[in-house]
Every structure is written in structure tokens, then in C-alpha cells.
Amino acid sequence: MIYQGYKVTPHCPRCGTSLSSHEVALGYKDDTVDPSVYIKFQIKALPAEIAGEKSPGFSLSKAVSDGKAYFLAWTTTPWTLPGNTSLALAADADYAVIEYQGDFLVFARALMEQAGIGDRPVLKTIKGSQLTGSLYIPLFNPHEFNVERKRAREGQPGQFDIQEPDAHLTYKVITADIVSLEDGTGIVNIAPAFGEVDFLAGLEHNLDFVQQVDLSGNITGTYPFSGKFVKAADPEVLADLDRRGLLHKSGKITHTYPFCWRCDAPLVYYAKKTWYIRTSAKKDEMIAGNRQINWYPEHIKEGRFGDWLQNNVDWAFSRERYWGTPLNIWNCENCNHFECLGGLDEIKARKGLKGFAGDMDLHRPYVDDISYDCPECGGKMARQTEVIDCWFDSGAMPFAQWHYPFENDSKFKESFPADYISEAVDQTRGWFYSLHAISTLVFGQPCYKNVICLGHILDAEGEKMSKTRGNVVDPWTVLDSSGADALRWYMFTSGPPGNVRRMSPDMVVEVMRNFLMTLWNTYSFFVIYANIDNFIPGTQPVSLTSELDKWLMSRLNQLVLDVDELLANYDPTTAGRKIESFVSDLSNWYVRRSRRRFWKSQNDDDKLSAYNCLYQTLVTLSKLLAPFIPFVADEMYQNLVRSVDGKAPESVHLVSFPVADRDLINAVIIEDTELAMKICSMGRAARSKSAVKVRQPLPRVVVKARSAHEQEALKNLCSQILDELNVKDIEFTSEELKEGKAMSVAVDGDYQVGVVTEITPELLQEGLAREIVRRVQTMRRSAGLEIADHITTNYLGNDQVDNVMAAFADYIQQETLSVALLKGIPAEVARTEKFKLSGIEVTLAIRKQEP
RNA sequence: GGGCCAUUAGCUCAGCUGGUUAGAGCACAGUCCUGAUAAGACUGGGGUCUGUGGUUCGAAUCCACAAUGGCCCA
Numbered sequence: 033m034i035y036q037g038y039k040v041t042p043h044c045p046r047c048g049t050s051l052s053s054h055e056v057a058l059g060y061k062d063d064t065v066d067p068s069v070y071i072k073f074q075i076k077a078l079p080a081e082i083a084g085e086k087s088p089g090f091s092l093s094k095a096v097s098d099g100k101a102y103f104l105a106w107t108t109t110p111w112t113l114p115g116n117t118s119l120a121l122a123a124d125a126d127y128a129v130i131e132y133q134g135d136f137l138v139f140a141r142a143l144m145e146q147a148g149i150g151d152r153p154v155l156k157t158i159k160g161s162q163l164t165g166s167l168y169i170p171l172f173n174p175h176e177f178n179v180e181r182k183r184a185r186e187g188q189p190g191q192f193d194i195q196e197p198d199a200h201l202t203y204k205v206i207t208a209d210i211v212s213l214e215d216g217t218g219i220v221n222i223a224p225a226f227g228e229v230d231f232l233a234g235l236e237h238n239l240d241f242v243q244q245v246d247l248s249g250n251i252t253g254t255y256p257f258s259g260k261f262v263k264a265a266d267p268e269v270l271a272d273l274d275r276r277g278l279l280h281k282s283g284k285i286t287h288t289y290p291f292c293w294r295c296d297a298p299l300v301y302y303a304k305k306t307w308y309i310r311t312s313a314k315k316d317e318m319i320a321g322n323r324q325i326n327w328y329p330e331h332i333k334e335g336r337f338g339d340w341l342q343n344n345v346d347w348a349f350s351r352e353r354y355w356g357t358p359l360n361i362w363n364c365e366n367c368n369h370f371e372c373l374g375g376l377d378e379i380k381a382r383k384g385l386k387g388f389a390g391d392m393d394l395h396r397p398y399v400d401d402i403s404y405d406c407p408e409c410g411g412k413m414a415r416q417t418e419v420i421d422c423w424f425d426s427g428a429m430p431f432a433q434w435h436y437p438f439e440n441d442s443k444f445k446e447s448f449p450a451d452y453i454s455e456a457v458d459q460t461r462g463w464f465y466s467l468h469a470i471s472t473l474v475f476g477q478p479c480y481k482n483v484i485c486l487g488h489i490l491d492a493e494g495e496k497m498s499k500t501r502g503n504v505v506d507p508w509t510v511l512d513s514s515g516a517d518a519l520r521w522y523m524f525t526s527g528p529p530g531n532v533r534r535m536s537p538d539m540v541v542e543v544m545r546n547f548l549m550t551l552w553n554t555y556s557f558f559v560i561y562a563n564i565d566n567f568i569p570g571t572q573p574v575s576l577t578s579e580l581d582k583w584l585m586s587r588l589n590q591l592v593l594d595v596d597e598l599l600a601n602y603d604p605t606t607a608g609r610k611i612e613s614f615v616s617d618l619s620n621w622y623v624r625r626s627r628r629r630f631w632k633s634q635n636d637d638d639k640l641s642a643y644n645c646l647y648q649t650l651v652t653l654s655k656l657l658a659p660f661i662p663f664v665a666d667e668m669y670q671n672l673v674r675s676v677d678g679k680a681p682e683s684v685h686l687v688s689f690p691v692a693d694r695d696l697i698n699a700v701i702i703e704d705t706e707l708a709m710k711i712c713s714m715g716r717a718a719r720s721k722s723a724v725k726v727r728q729p730l731p732r733v734v735v736k737a738r739s740a741h742e743q744e745a746l747k748n749l750c751s752q753i754l755d756e757l758n759v760k761d762i763e764f765t766s767e768e769l770k771e772g773k774a775m776s777v778a779v780d781g782d783y784q785v786g787v788v789t790e791i792t793p794e795l796l797q798e799g800l801a802r803e804i805v806r807r808v809q810t811m812r813r814s815a816g817l818e819i820a821d822h823i824t825t826n827y828l829g830n831d832q833v834d835n836v837m838a839a840f841a842d843y844i845q846q847e848t849l850s851v852a853l854l855k856g857i858p859a860e861v862a863r864t865e866k867f868k869l870s871g872i873e874v875t876l877a878i879r880k881q882e883p
Numbered sequence: 884g885g886g887c888c889a890u891u892a893g894c895u896c897a898g899c900u901g902g903u904u905a906g907a908g909c910a911c912a913g914u915c916c917u918g919a920u921a922a923g924a925c926u927g928g929g930g931u932c933u934g935u936g937g938u939u940c941g942a943a944u945c946c947a948c949a950a951u952g953g954c955c956c957a
Contacts (some may be wrong), residue, residue, distance in 0.1 A: 335887050336955060343956080457954065459890090487888085487954085494952060527896065531889075532953055539895065542909055545921055557919035609897085613907095620923060627919090714925080716915090720925045726916060778925095781904085809918055819918055848918095 033310050033473065034361075034372065040228040041348055041804035043302035044292040045249025045261070049352045050306060051299065053765040054288045064298075067110055067266055068285035070217065072102035072137070072278045073119060076202045077167040082158060090155040092129055095136040101129075103168060103205070104280055106216030108287070110269040111262040112695075114172040114255060117240040120233060121160035122211040125218050129156040137280070138163070140218020147534070160207055165203040169422070171278060172255065174242045175201070179253040182241040184234065192241060206237050206797050225303045241303070249300055262300060307359065307418065311469050315344045318468060321478040328484045328602045329530035335461045347469065351423040356419030358399045366411025427466025430479045450478065452602075454484040457530070462696070463851050484602055492536040502528070510537050517661035518544040524660055525608040545611050548664065550773035551653070554619045555668055558646050561630045564820045567643045569676060576696075578638060581645045581750055583705045584622050585696045587614060590650050592692040595656055608660060611653070618649060621709065625752055633846065643711065647672065656686045704745040708753055711735055711746060714778040714785035715757040722776035722789045727806065728799035732761045736769055736784040761786065796870065799841035800832070803869045804876070808848040811878050815863045821880055825850040826857050828875040851881050 041050035075096050077083070083093050095101040105120055121127065128141040130152040137149070141157060174181045175197035182192035210229050211220050224234030225243040234241060246251050257268035274277040290299045311318070319341050327333035350359055363370045373379050379388060379402065387401030391652070396419070397773050404413050422812060425432065436444040455463050464483065471479035490496055491503040510519050514537070522543040527533050561567075576582050591614045598607035622645075629642040635690045653669040662685060669684035681687050716735055719726060733753070737743050743764045746753065750762045769777045769786040776784040791799070808825055815824065825848060837844070845854060857864060857877045864877040 199937085329888085331887065339886065339956080351922085461955075490953075494893090495954080525896095534895075536894090541921095542895085546908070549921060551921045553922065555919090560919065616923095619920085623919075624917095624923080627917095631918090716925055718925095720915065726924090753889095806917085813918060817918090 033313065034307060036305055036307050036370075039306055039308075039348070040226070040231040040301050040303045041306055042290060042299040043247070043249075043304070044295065044297055045247070045300050046295050046297035047292060048247050050304065050348065051302075053294065056293075056299065058613045061291055064289035064291075065284055065286050066289065067270065068071045068108055068283045069106070069110055069270060070280040070282075071105050071107065071110075071113065071171070071221070071273060072135070073105060073168045073171065073257045074099065075101040075103060075138070075166060075168050075878055079162065079165040080799055082162050088793070088815050090129070092136065092138075092156055092158075093126065095129075100134065101136045101276075102138065103166075103219050104217045104218040105221050107221045108285055109221075109226070109262075110266045110273075111245070111251070112221065112223040112226045113273075113701060114174070114177070114244045114251075115225045115242045115268055116171060116221050117181075117224060117242055118222040118233065118237065119168065119203070119205045120208040120211050120220040120222050121163055121205060122209075122218055123159070123164070125160045125211070127158050127160055127218065128154045128164060129158070130154055132280075136218075143217055160211075163205055164207050166205040168205065170201055170203055173199070173201050174244065176252070177244070177245045177255045177258070182243075183238065184241065195240065198295050200685075202400075204237075206233065206239075231303050243303065245300065247302070247304075249297075254639060263298060265271060266630065269790070273285065276478055283875075306348045307350050307361065307416070308494040309347040309469075309473070311347045311473070312344050314469075314472050315341065316507050317476065318344065318472045321468065321472050325478050325480065326482045326602070329528070330481070332457070332460065332483075332485045332530075336457070337464060340460055340465065341468075347421075347424075348417070349416035349424050351421050352417075353419045354396055356422055357425055358396060359416050359418045359420050360615075361416045362404070362412045362413040364406035364409060365417060367406060367409040368414075369406050369408040371407075371413065382413070390403065417579075423462060423466045424470070426463050427468075427470040430467065430471065431474070448475075448479060450480045451479045452482045452484070454486060454529075455583075456486045456488055459487070460485070466727060477658050482602060484529050487532040489535050492533055492534055494534050495663040500769070503635075505535060505537060506822045513537065514540045514544045515548075517664045518548055520773075521547060521608065521661055524604045525612060527604050545643050547615065548661070550619050551615050551657075552664070554615065554623055555650055555672075557623055558643075558650055559671065560645070560819060562643060565630075565635065565639075565643070566642075567647075569644070569647045569672075576641065576645075579701065579705075580622060580625055580752065581641050582698060583701045583724040584618070584645050584649060586698045586702050587617065588652055589692040589694065589696045590702065592652065592656065592690045593694070593697070596689065596692065599659070604660070611656060611660075612760040612860075613655070621705075622646070622649075625755065631847075645878045652690050654684050657685055658687070704749060705752075707742060708746060710780075710783070711737075711785055712753055712756045714783060715753070715759075715787060717778040718776045718785055718787040719757065721778070722787060724787075724789055724791075725799075726758055728758070728791065729795050729802075730757075730759045730787055731790055731795065732763055732788040733757055733759045734763045734765055734786040734788065735771060736765050736767070736782075757787070797832075797836050798837060799846060800836045800869055800872070803867075804874065805844055805847045806834065807865065807867055807869075807874075808844075808850070808878060809831040811865060811876065812848065812864050815878065817880060820849070822849045822851050824881050826854045826877040828855065828857050829873060831870055833874050850878075 042056045043050050078093060078096055085098075087495045092101060105119055107113065111501055116639070122140070124142040127138050128144065129136055129138050130144075130149060131137075132152065136155070138158075141154065144152075181201075183195055206222070208220070208229075212219060222233055222239065223247070224230045224239055224241050233239065244251055244255070245262055246252050249262050251260050251262065252267050257265040257274055260268065270279055270282055274282075292299060293296065319338070322333065322338060322341055325333065327337065360374070361370060361372050373382075374738055376394075378387070382404035382839040384403075384405030386403050392398050400415060400417065403414060405411070406413050430448050430450065431444055434440040434444045434447075453464075453467075459465075467479050471477065488496065491505065493503075495503055497504045503863070507519075518540050522540045525547075526535075526539065527542070574583060591610060594610050595607045598604070598610070599681075626642050626646070629639055632639065650668060651672050654665045654672065657665040658669075662770065666684045669687070673680045673684075674682070716726075718733075719730075720855075735743075735746060737746060746762070746764070753762060754760070769784045771777045774790045775788055776785050777784060804827075808823075812821070812823065825844075829835065834855065837855075841853055844850065857875060860879065864875065866873065866875045868874075
């Protein structure tokens with residue numbers, strides 16, 4: 033499965049190493065500007081078939097013998113031209129001969145326009161196949177510049193024979209499938225040392241091999257441009273050709289070219305020795321294994337990853353580096369015998385072992401000292417100096433992390449194959465592949481069952497974030513200002529994980545305010561009141577008599593059901609969004625509607641039921657949220673559970689995920705409450721149109737629902753509606769509601785909600801009482817009083833004020849925790865304020881009542 | 884050059900097994916509510932659902948092509 037090949041690999045001249053295909057993938061740049069040049073190769077001889085051909089008027093043979101006939105080839109890498117050893121044509125294409133400045137140029141007829149000579153008459157048309165075997169004179173005869181010309185030994189791709197110098201060297205023309213008629217001239221520069229296609233063509237046609245560039249990317253030999261880096265040599269190569277009349281046209285092209293992901297140097301395709309894993313032999317197994325894996329999003333499976341497996345090529349896994357896992361292949365310096373050693377035991381068993389100590393560090397440089405006797409010839413066996421591609425290490429993780437198969441047999445088997453892995457989409461060629469390839473090679477099966485494949489995070493403009501571009505959102509600024517859990521929640525809920533997403537810190541701030549603060553405030557509401565009332569969870573029976581509580585328990589258990597199922601289906605986004613809308617309803621409906629139940633002074637069943645429901649809900653939420661926002665969830669859990677139950681698991685992360693109680697799910701209540709919410713929303717709209725403040729109670733709301741069934745449902749929930757809309761009565765009708773002097777109406781589809789805006793003296797008085805409560809509360813707050821502090825309230829006003837204070841004394845006192853309502857303003861008060869309420873002047877004063 | 888994904892309000896996204904009037908949050912303006920609130924409610928402005936064809940009684944939704952962006956490959 034492992035072999036050494038002489039193959040062309042992308043090579044980084046600065047790092048001095050070849051790159052794997054997944055590394056190359058990291059460094060493509062779209063807007064690379066390179067030379068676009070048309071070069072003339074002088075034709076020396078034509079194949080006999082067309083050489084003898086007579087044609088009236090024009091003879092290509094004569095032009096050849098006059099030294100005026102040229103193949104016109106196109107390239108973007110002038111520095112490879114000294115290594116050119118052939119030209120490739122498309123067999124089926126028509127090639128035209130035209131005259132240009134006294135020379136006769138041959139190139140694909142279809143591409144005349146691009147070469148800038150479309151207006152010339154075509155003197156002759158020849159099929160590419162007819163030109164095969166033509167000979168041409170090299171642009172640079174390697175022997176003149178002290179560069180070796182080699183040729184592959186028949187059947188041994190890794191071995192080359194050096195060719196004798198030849199002052200009259202010619203190269204031959206071949207045909208190849210890869211020749212494009214889209215761009216260029218239909219005649220392709222073949223330099224077997226500098227391209228994979230070129231190298232393979234070289235093997236197939238037994239072409240010469242000229243390698244005039246060293247591993248640092250510098251031109252060797254004695255060319256005028258020797259010693260230059262390849263890219264720097266480009267203009268000088270062109271200048272040299274131009275001087276000799278061999279440069280037809282020179283320009284620039286913008287195209288995609290790979291660069292080193294590590295150091296940004298342009299990559300050079302370079303033939304050199306590399307160790308390969310013959311993964312292509314296991315291609316079918318890898319494809320079969322992939323069918324067992326669940327991919328999210330699903331299209332990756334047969335799309336990007338499936339394509340990658342279909343087009344599998346052998347894994348070039350050796351690296352010319354210092355750091356890394358040493359390649360465990362030794363070979364004999366004398367007879368070239370190879371051995372691959374599988375472990376320490378095998379090393380120790382070698383005859384004539386030198387440079388080995390029992391406790392040695394088996395990395396470079398120490399490992400390089402190990403040698404032993406060749407079992408074939410007795411020569412010295414030395415380690416190949418390369419290290420192993422670190423992607424191989426990453427792919428070996430499932431067993432390497434346990435040092436399996438040397439130990440931890442059971443630990444390995446427990447965790448293999450993995451249930452789930454996650455990485456970004458670029459890793460289809462990286463970690464996803466290295467894991468899958470090695471697992472298939474070693475175990476014949478996949479090593480992961482489920483994958484969430486993440487899309488990339490882009491900046492606010494939709495551009496890829498990159499350090500060089502400076503558009504990176506620093507994670508620390510987000511973590512410092514909004515927190516890790518806010519960032520997590522944003523990532524989970526802002527969009528499906530497989531999508532790319534634009535990101536700016538503002539979005540995380542929004543998440544914090546919208547979701548986390550709502551959650552936290554609900555939690556802290558509970559904590560404040562539970563502390564005031566000394567509520568101890570678990571000691572009181574839960575009796576679900578209140579419709580509101582039944583609704584909350586229904587919603588909660590439905591939520592648990594939904595979230596559990598969504599997470600099982602690898603959809604954290606929808607799960608998170610469900611939690612979000614639940615928390616919003618919890619805060620804006622349940623707590624809002626239940627407020628008075630917590631505030632009232634009697635510790636009755638209703639109050640306990642409210643506490644228990646809210647408590648259970650918050651605890652369950654902390655468990656549901658634990659995988660999403662581990663810090664906030666555990667903080668809630670610590671205070672809600674651990675502080676009252678020392679025997680509870682230490683952390684929410686050690687608690688089992690909640691299981692829904694299906695018996696508590698009442699779909700009818702959920703639906704009915706939704707309707708009640710809708711009616712309230714319309715009622716608020718009607719109220720706000722009437723311009724009567726919500727604080728002012730109104731006599732009646734009139735509802736036109738769609739059916740008698742809906743009317744019944746709303747009747748059951750009418751206390752919630754009355755309270756929410758601050759009206760005294762609810763009435764149902766099947767008549768159209770009319771907007772009028774004492775009626776404000778909101779319409780939505782088949783629903784109509786009208787508010788009767790007649791204000792009786794009694795209602796006005798009650799409204800006044802609410803105004804007074806509201807003012808006192810605001811004063812308490814500004815005075816810096818605690819919620820549970822008791823006060824004495826003093827007041828001053830006309831008879832009407834006196835009447836209100838008398839009629840609503842209980843209500844005002846309970847709401848404001850006033851031990852007394854006293855007429856007259858004493859000198860020593862915490863705060864005095866004067867108001868005009870509905871045209872009536874009132875002066876209020878409060879002072880804290882010391883216990 | 885090939886492949887995959889996306890494109891819906893100023894922004895971030897729902898809606899995609901075709902079917903009443905395309906929704907939410909943020910942002911903006913005004914009004915209201917509030918002793919849990921960096922919250923909330925109501926109203927308002929803001930949309931040729933990227934474009935062009937096609938299928939259909941009916942298309943944001945299905946099909947084809949194109950444009951733009953992102954990713955991967957060459």
C-alpha cells in the first residue's frame with residue numbers, strides 16, 4: 033500500500049517541501065497576475081506524410097527548410113521553457129499556417145483571434161494528428177547551459193538515465209487529450225519536470241526530462257538568468273527569447289494559482305521522489321463506507337465529500353521536514369532494499385542495530401542515528417529522512433490517542449467508531465478525509481457515524497476573514513463584551529450550521545439582550561421573590577389548578593420533547609430557536625400574568641403552585657440549555673438546585689437530559705392560550721387607538737371569534753384576558769363590531785375585538801388608585817428602597833383624593849407595602865412629589881418603615 | 884474551466900411536501916406598560932421574494948438558463 037514514486041508535486045520553494053493536495057487547497061488565489069506569452073518553436077522536420085505533400089502556392093516543407101516555420105505555443109510560466117522537451121497538440125483539431133512578418137506560424141485555427149492574428153489569410157490547414165512526430169529545435173539546448181538531460185528508464189518511473197550531449201538536439205511533437213481549444217494556441221508546452229500532466233506525458237512518450245530548477249526555486253546551470261528565483265527569471269527568459277526573435281507576443285493574464293498556505297510563496301510543480309499511500313486501491317471501500325455516514329447538511333455526502341472520494345488520488349504522505357512523526361522506512365544504502373518497521377519490538381529485533389537506546393526519543397535528530405544490517409546484502413540500512421504528513425497523525429487520532437493496538441484495547445473499542453464529529457466544510461479534504469481514509473485502510477470501516485459540517489464565518493461584508501486582510505473579528509472583544517455563552521447562542525441560533533454566515537459583534541450583543549437577558553431576568557425574578565417568601569422547592573405538592581400553570585407545564589414538556597428530538601436529528605438551530613420562543617413566552621406571558629400571584633401576601637396554594645411551576649421550568653431550562661450555554665446553565669443550576677439539595681449532582685453537566693412528561697402536555701390549552709394571546713394583542717391595539725391609558729380600567733371588551741368553540745375556550749381563559757387588558761368584563765358577539773364614540777375596534781381576519789371606552793366615576797376612581805400606586809412605586813425606586821421594604825405613605829389632595837385613598841386603601845397598601853396611608857405631609861420624609869393626575873393635584877410622600 | 888451551496892424588508896434570518904393578505908428579531912419613528920427587565924406592548928414606514936423564461940387554475944416554493952457571492956476542485 034506504500035510506494036515511492038517519482039512524481040510531480042506542488043512544491044513550496046521557500047519551505048523546501050512538497051504540499052499535499054489538501055494543503056494546496058488552502059492557498060489558491062483567484063486574482064494572480066502572471067505572464068501570458070506566445071512563443072515560437074522552430075520546426076526542424078515534418079513527418080514524412082506531409083513533408084512530401086505538394087500544394088499549389090504554399091509549401092510548408094519549404095518554409096521548414098528555410099528555417100522560417102514555427103509552432104506557436106502559449107504558456108503562463110516562461111521559467112519552465114528551458115525544461116520544455118515536447119509540444120502537445122490536439123489530434124482532432126485543425127491547425128492553420130499563416131504568414132506573419134516573414135515567418136510561418138502553426139497554431140490551432142479556432143484560436144487565431146486570441147493570438148492577435150485573426151485577420152491573416154490561412155495558407156494551409158493540417159490536422160493535429162498529421163503533425164505528430166514533427167521535430168523542433170529546443171529554445172534552450174540543456175547541454176549548452178550545463179544542465180543534465182535525462183530519460184526515464186523503461187518501466188521504472190523512479191529511475192532515470194542521463195543522456196549524452198547533442199549539439200543538434202531536437203524534440204518531437206506529440207498529441208494529447210488535455211490540449212484545450214479554449215485558450216492558448218492549441219499547442220501546449222510540455223516540461224515533464226514541472227507538471228503532473230507533463231510528467232505523465234513524458235513517461236508515456238518516453239520524453240526527455242530536464243530539471244533546471246533546484247528545490248529552492250532557483251534556476252541552475254549557466255543560463256543568462258541562472259541563480260534567479262523562477263518568478264524573477266520570467267522577464268529575463270522572455271527578454272532572451274525576444275532578442276532571438278522567438279517571442280511572438282507577451283501580455284498578462286489574471287487567473288487562479290496556488291500559493292503556500294504557510295508562507296504565501298507561489299507553488300512550483302516539481303518532479304521529485306515522494307512516498308505515497310495507494311489510497312486509490314481502496315477507493316470503492318471508502319465510497320461504500322461514506323454511504324453509512326450521516327452528513328449534515330446532507331448534500332456534502334454525495335456532493336463535496338462524495339466527489340472527493342470519486343476523484344481519489346494516492347496520498348503523498350512524506351514530508352521533507354524536521355518536526356513531525358518520522359517516516360518509519362529504512363533502506364539499504366548498498367542494494368536499495370526497503371523495510372518498514374512497525375514498532376519498537378521490530379527495531380530491537382534488527383541485526384547489527386546501531387544508534388539505538390532503550391529510552392531514546394524516537395524523533396529527529398536522534399532517530400536518524402539508528403541503522404542496522406541489511407538482511408539482503410549486509411549493507412547499512414538507514415532511515416528515509418522524511419517525516420509523515422501531520423494530516424496522517426490527525427487521521428490516526430481514533431486509535432493513536434489510546435496508543436492502540438499496543439494497549440487500551442477496551443477503551444479504544446468503546447469509542448470507535450465515534451458517534452459524531454464536527455468541523456468546517458474545508459475539512460472535507462482535510463480531517464474528514466484523513467480520518468476516513470485511514471480508518472478504511474486499517475479497519476475497513478468508517479470511524480464516525482454523524483458529521484455536522486460547518487459553513488465558514490464571514491465578515492459583515494460577506495468576505496472571508498483573514499489576518500492579512502485585517503477584517504478579522506477578534507473573538508476576545510466579543511467574549512469580553514458579550515460573553516462566551518452569548519457567542520455560543522448566536523452561533524447556534526443565527527442560522528443553520530452548514531450555511532456561511534456574516535458576522536459582526538453587534539449580532540452577538542443582540543442575542544445577549546434578546547435572549548440571555550430575558551432568561552436571566554426571569555430567573556432573577558424568581559430568585560428575588562422566592563427569597564422574600566422563603567420558598568423551598570420540593571416540599572409542597574404541585575397542584576395544577578390554574579389554567580396558566582397547566583399551560584406552562586404543557587409548553588415546557590412539549591419543548592423538552594421537541595428539543596430532544598431536534599438534537600437527536602443534529603438540528604441545534606431549530607432546537608435553540610424553540611427554546612428562545614419558549615423563554616420569550618415564559619417571561620412575557622407566564623411571569624407577566626402571574627406577577628400578582630407572587631406578590632400577594634397570603635401563602636396559599638395558588639402562590640405555591642406558581643412557585644413550583646416556575647421553579648420546575650427554570651430547572652428544566654437549565655438542563656435543556658446546558659449543551660448550548662454551559663456557563664449560564666450551570667450558574668442557574670447551582671443556585672436553583674445545588675444550594676437547596678447538597679445531594680444533587682455537582683453540576684448541570686452531570687445531570688441527565690430532561691425527559692418530557694407527555695401526560696402534562698395539553699394541546700388544547702396550548703392552542704386556546706395562543707388564541708387568548710391573540711385577542712389580547714388585538715385588545716391592546718384597540719386600546720391604544722382609543723388613546724385611553726392602559727392604567728385606566730374600562731368596563732368591557734367585546735370579542736367576535738370564529739366559532740362557538742373558540743368562545744368557550746376564551747371564556748375559560750377570560751380572567752387572563754381581563755387582567756391583561758385592564759377591563760372589567762368580557763362579552764362575545766357574532767355581529768360585526770362598529771367603531772364608535774364609546775367603542776374602539778381592532779380587526780384581524782375573522783377576528784374583531786372592541787373596547788368600550790365609557791369611563792364611569794367608579795372606574796375613574798380606580799384608575800386614579802392605579803396611578804397613585806404607580807407613582808408611589810416609582811418613588812420607592814428612586815428613593816433606593818428594597819423591594820420588600822415597608823413604608824408609610826402620606827398624601828395631600830382634594831376630596832376626590834381622600835375618597836380614592838379610602839376606597840382603595842387595601843389595594844394601595846398591598847401593592848406599595850405601605851403600613852399606613854396618612855393624610856398630611858410631615859417634615860421628615862424620604863421623598864415628596866407633586867403630581868397632576870387626571871387634572872387633580874396630588875402630593876405624595878413616603879418614608880421607610882423600620883422593622 | 885468543473886462541482887456544491889446561497890440570494891426573501893436597511894441588517895440577521897423563518898417560510899421551500901406548490902394554495903387566503905410573504906413573517907420574526909434588530910434598527911428607525913410615535914404612543915403605551917413596568918418594583919424581574921440592557922426587557923415588553925401597540926401603531927407606522929420599509930418587499931418586483933436576484934433576474935429571465937417555463938410547468939400549473941395557482942409559484943418565494945418545482946424546472947431551465949443567467950447574474951452575484953461563498954466554498955471546493957482543476
